[in-house]
Amino acid sequence: EAVKKLPDCLIIGARKGGTRALITFLAMHPKIVTTGDEVQFFNNNESYAKGVEWYKDQMLPTKPDQILIEKSAEYFHVLYVPERVKAMDPNMKILLIIRDPFVRMVSDYSFLRRFAAANQVEGYDFPELKYSLEELAINNETGEINLQYGGLHRSKYYKFTKNWMSHFPREQIHIINGDRLASENPSIELRKVEDFLGIPNFLSEDMFYKDEIKGFYCITSTGCLGKEKGHKPPEFEPEFVEKVRSFLRPHNNLFYELVGEDYGW
Numbered sequence: 001e002a003v004k005k006l007p008d009c010l011i012i013g014a015r016k017g018g019t020r021a022l023i024t025f026l027a028m029h030p031k032i033v034t035t036g037d038e039v040q041f042f043n044n045n046e047s048y049a050k051g052v053e054w055y056k057d058q059m060l061p062t063k064p065d066q067i068l069i070e071k072s073a074e075y076f077h078v079l080y081v082p083e084r085v086k087a088m089d090p091n092m093k094i095l096l097i098i099r100d101p102f103v104r105m106v107s108d109y110s111f112l113r114r115f116a117a118a119n120q121v122e123g124y125d126f127p128e129l130k131y132s133l134e135e136l137a138i139n140n141e142t143g144e145i146n147l148q149y150g151g152l153h154r155s156k157y158y159k160f161t162k163n164w165m166s167h168f169p170r171e172q173i174h175i176i177n178g179d180r181l182a183s184e185n186p187s188i189e190l191r192k193v194e195d196f197l198g199i200p201n202f203l204s205e206d207m208f209y210k211d212e213i214k215g216f217y218c219i220t221s222t223g224c225l226g227k228e229k230g231h232k233p234p235e236f237e238p239e240f241v242e243k244v245r246s247f248l249r250p251h252n253n254l255f256y257e258l259v260g261e262d263y264g265w
């Protein structure tokens, strides 16, 4: 009785917000089916051109009472994505996981640096491999914030959330506190997701434990997320941290106002 269908719900990002932890934990719920790898359908023009049937074909079979969730962490930041999602399904449920935007930027930089060291992309030189985060985020001639730096841009949540909210009503978008998902027992944030999705509460405290060596919560029955997820962040000079944080503050305040919650960044 399980058949392929289009997703009921998307985890749209934010990239480095904890999207993999979120989908991995949700996949433990018997009423949830998830996709393994990111499909990146709406943000990738080549994939999008293959059409909705192709997208459906990428999914795992789902029973009638199960919710199908796809996650692609780029969806949040690509401006034409919400319009495409709405054209396919205006009732799509949206999950957005955000975390401290400075911490997110550091994670984004560190990821690209590791990625660039391990992979060659023809015709593209990763600046993350050549420059430190400070060099990328601050213009060394003026000492001012470098507005061109993508890692910083992606931490301006207001702009991207506003774009999604111009296509989907607020009630259809559930925001997960990624700082909390990482620092408290994940069952607390997951319970709110279960309620939002209208499925029974299943994911409980005892299904997770804090791994003291990794410094992150892991699954009691299967263990931690892979080594690609969960790093100890590097340390930075306080002046640098403050410069970036003060730049982000007005964006954060607009975001709090937009979504109706103060995250205290």
Ligand SMILES: Nc1ncnc2c1ncn2[C@@H]1O[C@H](COP(=O)(O)OS(=O)(=O)O)[C@@H](OP(=O)(O)O)[C@H]1O
Residues within 6 Å of the ligand: 014, 015, 016, 017, 018, 019, 020, 021, 073, 106, 107, 108, 110, 111, 181, 182, 216, 217, 218, 225, 228, 229, 230, 231, 232
């Ligand atoms: N439980 C648990 N285990 C491991 N990692 C966890 C967990 N909860 C949150 N996180 C944080 O998730 C960060 C990766 O975010 P994403 O999965 O969204 O990255 S991606 O955009 O899909 O590449 C990842 O970033 P890094 O620490 O830089 O690896 C983690 O900080």
